[in-house]
Amino acid sequence: MGSVEFEGLWDPEPGWLNTASYGLPPRPAWEALQAALSDWRVGATSWEPWDESTIRAREAFARLVGADAGDVFVGSTVSAALAPIATALADGSKVLTDDVEFTSNVFPWKVHEDRGVEVVAVPGSELVAAIQPGIDLVAVSAVQSSTGVVLDLSAVIAASKKIGALVVIDASQALGWLPLTVDGIDALVAHTYKWMMSPRGATLGYLSPRLQERCRPSAAGWYAGADVHGSYYGTRMELAPGARKFDQSPAWFSFVGAAPALELIEQIGVETIHRHNLELANEFRAGLNLPPSNSAIVSTSLPGAQEAFEAAGIRAAVRDGKLRASFHIYTTLADVHEALTALKPLT
Template identity: 90%
Template sequence: MRRVERVEFSGLWDPEPGWLNTASYGLPPRPAWEALQAALSDWRVGATSWEPWDESTTRSRESFARLVGADAADVFVGSTVSAALAPIATALPDGAKVLTDDVEFTSNVFPWKVQEDRGVEVVGVPGEELVAAIRPGIDLVAVSAVQSSTGVVLDLPTVIAASKEIGALVVIDGSQAVGWLPLTVDGIDALVVHTYKWLMSPRGATLGYLSPRLQELCRPSAAGWYAGADVHTSYYGTRMDLAPGARKFDQSPSWFCYVGAAPALELVEQIGVETIQQHNLALANEFRDGLGLPPSNSAIVSTSLAGAQEAFASAGIRAAVRDGKLRASFHLYTTPADVHQALAALKPLQ
């Protein structure tokens, strides 16, 4: 797909000024919004069958695969990160040891924790100690590519190298990364991404990569009609013919979520993740500079500035508070004016 210049994509959103909260949810680009409205209109009057909506699931799968350098045959669809990770957690042997960051979002913690009754142990360490903690005895490293609360970007190549040295599986939650941070599945055993943040899709469309190794190890315990080799002959009866590859791990998709997801993911492809990264980091670092903070490699800025939450609320700026700190996040529809408005609101506190 050709790259699109900033002047071409800047008019695809209509945000109210002051939206600095993509780390909570992204705003839909116009093609995604219009596709969703059209599908809802058809649904309201029964104008079509469901198959045209489901074509968006295939488009989403293929677009995601291209974005992360995967084969579409190794990509599955679902609705939540935690449900997508459940088959992997169930496949762990009794007594397995899982390593994670001690501030990891719980969607990548609870699926492992609920296995503790059979001896699975979950160990959390501070992010800066994670690589050193990858040593013999660790069976799986489960961590986010970008941390939700702090915005810290994982040193993924180093984590992969350390994990492979001891034979540990690498399971990455890319929900706060894919869409603005270039990454591929090379060396990763599982990459699961909810698309409603940086991929600007409706909540309910989750996509994931499973390595061929994990596809063999895991049981598709949530298999239903949509995991069949031919979904149209999998509606009834006791005969089961599951799809090859990762599609056997598909959960029946929420159609309208994928109707919105497909054009949003394809737009990210068109613009280019590197272009998005450059735009996001420029604004995030302008904001950091205005607060007297050093530059960073993250589109998420976390600050403990006292009174910041109240100052933002008074100025009409929408951000989030996570782990007691103000969290601001910057994406395609964020403008320099948004940054200046945010800094003006915080200036009396500095």
């Protein structure tokens, strides 16, 4: 799908530079959600047609990350998705993370400190060097939320493999624009409401077969059953094979919106989105006299930037005291130039 074909699939108000906070729905996702809400309002259908979207989203996610759909589970939040992995860690395990890691990939490990699990945080530039014997698990984001720094994933995987450490990746700020696969990764979890442009409440994750064997599906409910319709009542439990036993009962409408959005990302192509996003992010960086980067997120200290953006109607974010602007497939060159014009008096 070329750029001309997909340009009209979004309806952004000019000046939206905040996809790192939440993405804007493409028209197929928005329309599917409105149709489901209309059916819900009048009781026009059972829930099974909505649940078909969960299956479609699982399969699209698996294709995006190069995984088998049988190794993909569904849920609602990143932290809840990571909880079974944290519970499976042995007492006294050591977890390594980035010192600016988003807490959804920190707190699930830290709540086990009472049984000796230790979370060690180092600056991102020192992370690979810190993957040394004694580290049991590396928990880190593929792209950092506050800074936009893109992880050297291959280096992290190689260093972790040498010492037998597990690799757990939060891809919430990466999937949808950054090409990556699960090769060499033990767990990859991502919420879809940012770069995958879906409603909040649809999280998907990959669990390697070896990690599935180590983890207890402690949040198992009827939806984790081998036969969901046969798992409503009673004490007989037969859980689904593969990663589906880790499913949390899905928020139907979130997945109704997620399935078309994920499928559209496939149609456009992550490489195409990646190229588009970096071109605009680096155009913005050049206008601020910053060197080019490999990230769709630009983080910079510029006193007065937040006020200048607000006055011009530009919607971005401030994270860790810095201006954070993020550029996605619906961002235009006009958005970039409008933002630079607003900041020009400050540069």
